[in-house]
Amino acid sequence: MRGKRRHESSAAKLRLFNQSRESFMQVYALPEHEFVQVDGPDARKFLQGQVSCNVDLLSETRSLPGAICNLKGRVVADFRLAQTGDACLLQTAGGMAEKIIGTLSRYAVFSRVELRRFEPPLVLGILGDDFETALTRLFPRLPAAVNESAVSAQMCLLRLPGGRQELWCLDEAVTPSLRELFGEWQSKPGRDWLAAGIESGVAHVGPASSEQYTPQLLNYDISGVINFSKGCYTGQEVVARMHFRGKPKKRLFLFNGEAEFTADSRVCARSGISPEKGEPVLAHVNRSRGGNLALAVANIEAVAEGRSWYLDGRAEALLQAAPLAYECIAAND
Template identity: 30%
Template sequence: MNVPNASATPAPAVTAPNAANPAAAAPLPLLPRPAAAEFEAVLERGAYTTLTQFGVIDVHGDDAASFLHSQLTNDVQHLDAATARLAGYCSAKGRLLASLLSWRTGDTIRLLISKDLQAAVQKRLSMFVLRAKAKLADASGQLTVVGLAGDVRKALSHVFDALPDAVHVQVDGPAGSLIRVPDAAGRPRYLWIGPQAEVAARLPKLEGALTPVSPAVWDWLDIRAGEPRITQPVVEQFVPQMVNFDVLGGVNFRKGCYPGQEIVARSQYRGTIKRRMALANVAGELAEVRAGSELFHSDDPGQPCGQIVNAASAPEGGVDALVEIKLAALEGGSVHLGAAEGPALRFLTLPYSLPAEV
């Protein structure tokens, strides 16, 4: 799965910020552990949070859809105005440079992406526009992203005339776009992305009915939904199937070529998927349990068997994490953080089933 796609044009990697790359965004900050009442608000009532951990790229122009279709793992060419789609952006080696949520609003295609990757991914995509009639712009400064979870439909009905009933259905209105995203912990979730002034004017309609919570609660909900988010520490670490993108509908195996497509398809059809993403809890705090941290198996302490994809403080203590791991490591023994003698992971059940690997 590491063989380069010889037909793809080389391009600079998506890199972490450094002195030679001052335009790159700073790494995402570690968010403090939310109070127990914040988790309770989501699980028992309804809550909302402003999601500063995301950025938004707007793509305009007659060729916006066909251009993105040639770059991303999912079908953008046939993306309609009522649908949002998860997609990946891969390197020529088929490794994920970013995870994205895409949707249309008017004549624009929007891409929701981890804030720490927004600038680098936008720059890389722009390099491949060439003669296509497409232009990419950073819309993060003009938009506010709000996450809502729990019993929120009545409150949302005061902002939007219609509400999406199915996952990845979206509606547009004067307040922006409202997208239903996968449930987490048995609670419905929505993303509201709208112009800053419009969101600011309407947020008071939610404040009396819903509880404001930390964006760290949304990170935990994403993990409990089993939906990975590629951030700087894990750029180019995973073929999409390693983080269950095929199961989540983030890969269309019938569409045309995109960077890394040959390797992604080969992994799918030749039975070479020996690593998957699992859900686990581990003792500790986010300072120790972080994206990119290595995992070790009790029977093979000399080499890592996987790594953490995303992590978030859990309401019952410790940290919940999505972990990419060798399937064989789940068959017996124990898995530990950082070293074979490190804290042991307690594996939980994902909210969806994985295909049987041959």
């Protein structure tokens, strides 16, 4: 009897320990993304000739960030590419799936490939320092490093920069088991999730910014989105020339301040004569503590000189600019 009580007491303590640890895990629904499925006998070969990442490196244990560029070397769309069975799945920003399909379709005439929208029943974002306990019930091997992934017949788990994980549910039949495993989740990304992405320097291209930026401006050339060792793809010559021969005057920077950002915010640097033209904010999050964050393209020299920054039209809304450090610098291995 005494041994049984000791066992029950230990089990109770273990349950309390797991509950307390699981409280550090935050789970969010991510309904804002869109997906494009590419399949067919020539799917991988076709994508290799159209996108900036090296599709030869794609596997069920490795996802790839990438971009589609136009002939002038400007970014049409960015994406994360995962292999699910025999198909390739591209996750992109909201409003960009049809743009990707339309762009790629122009080059797919002579390839045995099919492009179509894919709508996963559920996409979850997982943030925190105790996701292993829950996720090992779904996958025998968890992604340990950025860009690693794990795939089953019904789900895809991807490790992202900033301590984030994404779980793509490919079959609605597993949704109830996910609800049982995670309990309730937030219906949209929370501030912590958005802040983790912004601090990681992740700037996505949406309908308003499509074909407006070069990869250099968005730091795609130093964050693993562009692979400079692969063969040709649309816009590759321009992108490579800018990287190897050009010296960028502007790059993506992290901005921090107490003033609230909006989707229409622009950041400006004070000059000695007159305010410079503001640059649009590409991503932002307003937080209750720790300062509000945003990503915007800015003049490299202005940041290095320590110039004062502010929100356009609000001279009192001062900002601090800082360079971004990336977890995945090279995409050439």
